[in-house]
Amino acid sequence: MTFHETSLRDVLLIRPAIFTDERGHFFESFNAEVWRKQGLTNHFVQDNQSFSKKGVIRGLHFQSAPYEQGKLVRVIKGRVLDLALDLRPQSPTFGQYELFELDGESGNMVFIPEGFAHGFAALEDSIFHYKCTGQYNKAAEGGLRWDDPYLAIPWNVTNPIVSEKDQLLPLFQDLFKESLHQ
Numbered sequence: 001m002t003f004h005e006t007s008l009r010d011v012l013l014i015r016p017a018i019f020t021d022e023r024g025h026f027f028e029s030f031n032a033e034v035w036r037k038q039g040l041t042n043h044f045v046q047d048n049q050s051f052s053k054k055g056v057i058r059g060l061h062f063q064s065a066p067y068e069q070g071k072l073v074r075v076i077k078g079r080v081l082d083l084a085l086d087l088r089p090q091s092p093t094f095g096q097y098e099l100f101e102l103d104g105e106s107g108n109m110v111f112i113p114e115g116f117a118h119g120f121a122a123l124e125d126s127i128f129h130y131k132c133t134g135q136y137n138k139a140a141e142g143g144l145r146w147d148d149p150y151l152a153i154p155w156n157v158t159n160p161i162v163s164e165k166d167q168l169l170p171l172f173q174d175l176f177k178e179s180l181h182q
C-alpha cells in the first residue's frame, strides 16, 4: 500500500496493493507494521460498518475532545463521495475540506485524523467501513450541516436522504465564529 498527502494537513490517501488472479482479487486493508514504517502511530480501537442506499448523505460528524476519533475510511462495495473538513483552528488548512471518490473496486482509503468532521454521500448503494482511533461516545457527538451554504459542498446527489438528526446540525460559522474572526 502507498500513502499520499492531500490538500489537507495530515489527511492521507492510501492506495492498497491489489493482487488479482482468476478467482478475483486480494488486498491488505490495514497492516500495523506497514503503518509503523510509514511513521504513523495511530492506534485503532473500534471498527464501524454502515450500508447506505444511493442518495444517502451521512454527516458531517465529529466527536468533541477528549473523545475525538481519527478514521481510516473505505468502501467495501459501491461508490461514495467522502469528505474530510479540517476543524483544527491552529491548522493551516482550518475550514478547508476535500472530497474523495472511494469505491469497492479500487479499495482506496482515506485516513482522517482527530480534529476533522467527516461525512459522505452514497453515489450507489454502498457498504462503508472505517477504523476509529477512539471509542464511540454519544455525549461527545457533534456535527455540521451537510448543506451549509458557507461550505457549499458539491455532493453531486439529487434528492438526498438525510437523517432528521443531521438535518438539525449547526452551521460552520455558528460553531466556529471565534476562530473565523481571529
Ligand SMILES: Cc1cn([C@H]2C[C@H](O)[C@@H](COP(=O)(O)OP(=O)(O)O[C@H]3O[C@H](C)C(=O)[C@H](O)[C@H]3O)O2)c(=O)[nH]c1=O
Binding pocket: 048, 050, 058, 059, 061, 062, 118, 119, 120, 136, 163
Ligand atoms: C457512530 C455510532 C453509532 N452507533 C449507533 C447510534 C445509532 O443508534 C446508530 C446510528 O448512528 P448514526 O445515525 O449516528 O450513524 P451515522 O449517521 O452513520 O454516523 C456516522 O456517520 C459519519 C459518517 C461518521 O463519520 C461517524 O463515524 C458517525 O457519526 O448507531 C453506535 O452504536 N456506535 C457508533 O460508533
